[in-house]
Amino acid sequence: MATFDSVEEPDEATKAAIHEILRAYNREHFEILDEREFSITAKDDDGAVIGGVYGTMFGQWLEVEVLAVAPGHRGQGLGSDLLSRIEQAGREHGCRYALLNTFDFQGRDFYPKYGYRQIGEIQGYPLTGSQHWFVKDLRRLRLPGSRSCPGPRHPRTLMHRDSDAFPKTLLFRGSVEYVRVTMHQSPNEVGCVRRRWRPGSPPPRRG
Incomplete structure (x- = not known):
């Protein structure tokens, strides 16, 4: 018979145990198990990271998880450069599509400029904002x-x-x-x- 523990701010071990249950189930159903994480960073002359992007390549999909540029370096094309670089890395690994999500104050107006199409959104998140999901066909120029x-x-x-x-x-x-x-x-x-x-x-x- 199961017992239940409720914990605020669970530790990494607890989260990893829950995730492993789901991953084990997924492995029984996914057609492919090759999943690769990938990152690109941009550094200034002193070697400090001023921007970066990372994501996961899984089957024919590139999922861009985080793209960020330091405040003092925005508006200089660094974000679009990072995005195009990880897209090209995805193509070289056989990815046909890219997927990402962003908030209204982040990249909602940024990603459509580079060929991304919105496929979903939720309003009132976390209170008055919105979250948006985009996809892109990497085979199209x-x-x-x-x-x-x-x-x-x-x-x-x-x-x-x-x-x-x-x-x-x-x-x-x-x-x-x-x-x-x-x-x-x-x-x-x-x-x-x-x-x-x-x-x-x-x-x-x-x-």
């Missing part, structure tokens, strides 16, 4: 739109993609210009050539 490689103005049309392998060349058409983008192995290594376009003129060469 995000259209260029950063300061380093701005996309064509007005509606963008993918005219040509030479292959799915790296390096790859994409050609986009806007209403007044073409943009050729060359993506190398890392999503952060993007070469961009902007060319003006006038109605009736031929598109720029693909090479």
Whole structure:
């Protein structure tokens, strides 16, 4: 017959024992058991960590658990750089999708800029805020739109993609210009050539 203990602030051993019961059950039903944790950190010139991201790669999914940037280093593109790096690591390990959750005051407006789609939310958490769940298809390339490689103005049309392998060349058409983008192995290594376009003129060469 079972006895019950109620404890506030349980120790790590208690939590580990509960988790192991669930993990043992999961192992009987999951199609794959290979689960890998992965982290990337950014450091300043003194070696202090100023940002980082870590997550878990499990089957075809990359679950981003934490992404954080120190206050004095925000607004400099460090967060998007960390995100793209762990996404690329996920691709290299065979992940097709990414999953994460965030609060309204954290990354609710940040992640959609990088191709994430909201699939759920709860309101009133913990009192007046909200929590949001996002997914992303890692097989899809995000259209260029950063300061380093701005996309064509007005509606963008993918005219040509030479292959799915790296390096790859994409050609986009806007209403007044073409943009050729060359993506190398890392999503952060993007070469961009902007060319003006006038109605009736031929598109720029693909090479």
